[in-house]
């Protein structure tokens with residue numbers, strides 16, 4: 001059984017990116033820049049944003065965090081985004097979710113230039129991805145990270161049955177679309193399960209590759225997994241744990257202790273998919289910079 005070590009792979013990717021950022025600095029005397037907007041005081045979001053900024057600096061990219069008050073108007077947020085769209089030193093724009101209730105997520109997504117939308121949330125990027133024009137879009141960071149995990153572990157995917165559990169716009173939908181495409185690390189037959197799926201265990205048991213992103217701790221038990229399957233767990237659930245100082249621990253959507261006895265490869269939580277998301281955000285930002293500078297896309 002192989003434990004897919006996302007922490008190690010993300011660290012390898014960051015080293016590769018750092019070398020390219022360094023080459024950019026030497027060759028064109030500029031480096032990629034990511035600007036993250038955070039609205040309000042959500043604690044988890046603040047931690048995520050801090051980590052994104054820290055990772056940028058670690059690989060030599062510029063990073064700016066714009067902190068806006070909870071009460072800010074939508075018009076003001078859209079105006080700030082427009083300024084960033086027009087700033088040539090900004091290559092990636094990310095507005096951290098969740099947003100305050102009075103701000104429309106769709107309006108914010110639409111306001112970000114598709115050329116700087118390093119989250120890959122804009123319909124133009126989603127559409128190009130679905131069409132298979134992967135050189136003309138940004139891929140949503142979590143599915144992109146999962147493709148990297150599969151490819152760097154040389155996991156054979158062609159013709160395999162991939163079952164995706166979850167249909168969110170950020171993970172499930174783009175993941176299923178990518179697994180369906182004719183790429184080196186995809187080319188699967190794909191089934192998508194969700195909250196209204198009947199007989200989910202019957203479907204998950206057919207999976208050669210099982211990707212779970214439904215946000216329910218330990219939903220996937222051993223009896224739901226075919227022996228030898230590859231299991232990718234996107235879940236990040238807080239479960240109570242009196243033995244921890246914080247009172248909780250992080251659990252995936254997969255019952256790791258038991259499923260790892262039957263899977264051929266599995267991602268742990270934490271340390272599996274999670275660290276890959278930031279690495280791919282950095283990769284998207286570098287890609288945006290390369291496109292803006294007409295540099296050869298060597299990534």
Ligand code: GUN
Pocket residue numbers: 094095096097098119141
């Ligand atoms: N909130 C949690 N994950 C994400 C993400 O990947 N992008 C954005 N913009 N907000 C998030």
